[in-house]
Amino acid sequence: MQSTTYSIDRLTDFAFDLFNAAGMDEGKARVVARLLILTDAMGRRTHGLAMAPLYVQAMRRGELQGNGEPEAVKDTGATLVWDGRYLPGLWLVNHAIDTALERISSHGVVSIAIRRSHHIGCLAALVKQAADKGYVAIIANSDPAGKRMAPFGGTEALMTPNPYAMGYPGKEHPVLVDICASITTTSMTRQKYAEGSLFENPWLLDAQGTPTCDPAVLEHTEPRGSLLPVGGLEYGHKGFGLSLMNEALSQGLSGQGRKNAPTQWGGNVFLQVLDPEFFAGFDAFVDEMDYLSDACRKNRPIESSRPVRVPGDNAATAISLAEREGIRYDRLSWDNITQCAAALDVTLPTDQSDLAESIWVA
Numbered sequence: 001m002q003s004t005t006y007s008i009d010r011l012t013d014f015a016f017d018l019f020n021a022a023g024m025d026e027g028k029a030r031v032v033a034r035l036l037i038l039t040d041a042m043g044r045r046t047h048g049l050a051m052a053p054l055y056v057q058a059m060r061r062g063e064l065q066g067n068g069e070p071e072a073v074k075d076t077g078a079t080l081v082w083d084g085r086y087l088p089g090l091w092l093v094n095h096a097i098d099t100a101l102e103r104i105s106s107h108g109v110v111s112i113a114i115r116r117s118h119h120i121g122c123l124a125a126l127v128k129q130a131a132d133k134g135y136v137a138i139i140a141n142s143d144p145a146g147k148r149m150a151p152f153g154g155t156e157a158l159m160t161p162n163p164y165a166m167g168y169p170g171k172e173h174p175v176l177v178d179i180c181a182s183i184t185t186t187s188m189t190r191q192k193y194a195e196g197s198l199f200e201n202p203w204l205l206d207a208q209g210t211p212t213c214d215p216a217v218l219e220h221t222e223p224r225g226s227l228l229p230v231g232g233l234e235y236g237h238k239g240f241g242l243s244l245m246n247e248a249l250s251q252g253l254s255g256q257g258r259k260n261a262p263t264q265w266g267g268n269v270f271l272q273v274l275d276p277e278f279f280a281g282f283d284a285f286v287d288e289m290d291y292l293s294d295a296c297r298k299n300r301p302i303e304s305s306r307p308v309r310v311p312g313d314n315a316a317t318a319i320s321l322a323e324r325e326g327i328r329y330d331r332l333s334w335d336n337i338t339q340c341a342a343a344l345d346v347t348l349p350t351d352q353s354d355l356a357e358s359i360w361v362a
Contacts, residue, residue: 005326010349012037014341015049019088021344022056024066028091035090039122040329041322042315046187047122050333053340055088055119063264064088064118070095073115073255078107081254082114086266089120093269097129097137100273104135108278113249114269115256124178124315127167131174134282136274139165140249145262148218149182150226152240155209157218157226161185162246167312169282171290176312181243182227186218189227193219194332203228246270 006014015033020026032055040048058064064086071083080099084092092114100110120126123139130137146160163180183203192199193215202211207223211233217225229239249270251257257268276285293310301307329337341348 004351005328006349006351007326008037008041008322011040011049011327014346014349015052017346018052018056018341018344019066021346022059022066024059024088028066028088031091031094032088035094035121035125037327038128038319039125040327041319042122042125043318044122044124045329045333046185046191049329049337051119051121053336056340056344058118058265063266070114077103078110080110080112082112084114084117084266084269086116086118086264089118089267089269090126092117093120093126093139093271094129096269096271097126097273100271101130101133101135104273104275109272109274111270111272113254114271115251115254116262117267117269119265120267120269122178123163123165124167124176124312127165127178128174128176128315130273131167131169131176134169134276136168136276136285137166138270138272138274139163140246140270141267142243142247142250142257143265143267144247144251144257144260145264145266146186148186148227149229149239149243150205151243152229152231152236155205155207155226157224159243159247161227162243162250164242164246168289169276169286170293170312171286173316174312175289175293175310176315178311180230181239181246182229183232183239184227186227189215189218203232 012033015036016029019029019032024032036048036051055064059066066088068085068087070085070087070092073081073083096112096114100112103110120141123141127137127139142162143160147157149159149161150157161180161182163178165178167174167176184199198213199215200213202213204212204215204217204225204227206212206217206225211228212225218227229236230242231238247257250268253270254268276282279285296308296310299308338348
């Protein structure tokens, strides 16, 4: 199926208009728009502009606040705790990164724990903001209101997929590690259910604890099932342990979490930014990590047609392609975006019809 192609600049302007029309102030709308389109350019379509209708709906319900600043609960200089007041998560974490970078020359390592953020989108796009400037960034994110993954050995969903990300500089592009404690994600489960398709492998459990490929156990049936942690039935203690580590950083250190029983969509965040110059030095860091990245890429692959790649390689290639040829969306996502724009009386972006070659929706 072919669809219209849009340039990154046109899409970013369009996304800004959407959020600004919905009541988000200009500064926040510009950051959220830029990061959502960057996410699409990186190939992470479930967390890009497809999120816009959900964000607009959350603003209408008063669950996402489009104006204001986070509250500083505690500030020691090298560590901070913020109450995010359900401000836009992409803007809030981007603001936290900027704050960390303002202080990094004095402390070398700056850590910020945020309670009550709204959804923070693609973590890889966020850590990239610091890695592009030569710093190492780590993010842990959880939603204390969400229950999607059961603890290892259990059948009742208790935790969210709890993603982690690390970004660090490289000679050609940053390395961007973005993983989570569950085998698959909430967004992918919802996408599969909307498509009426199954997972290729049994990455979920039904309410009785039986492995299944059917996303309906999380999206439709009652009682609900759960996502399997990384490691599956045999070694799921690994994903369970990662999840506990995440919630210790994002909920324990922020002083707010599941015990407070929040009920609205949001997130808690732990951000840490490190300056390699305060350790062995920037050049030493890049030399060592580039050597390892090159060794990984040169490793003899299982299939010759699929060489080993380092996290961030695909994102860099996808961004370059999107800059040259634009971005396309699947029919369902674009229909939802179009309906959102119509409701806000926002004009759709003009298409990029002069491209050298066509791009096809996967």
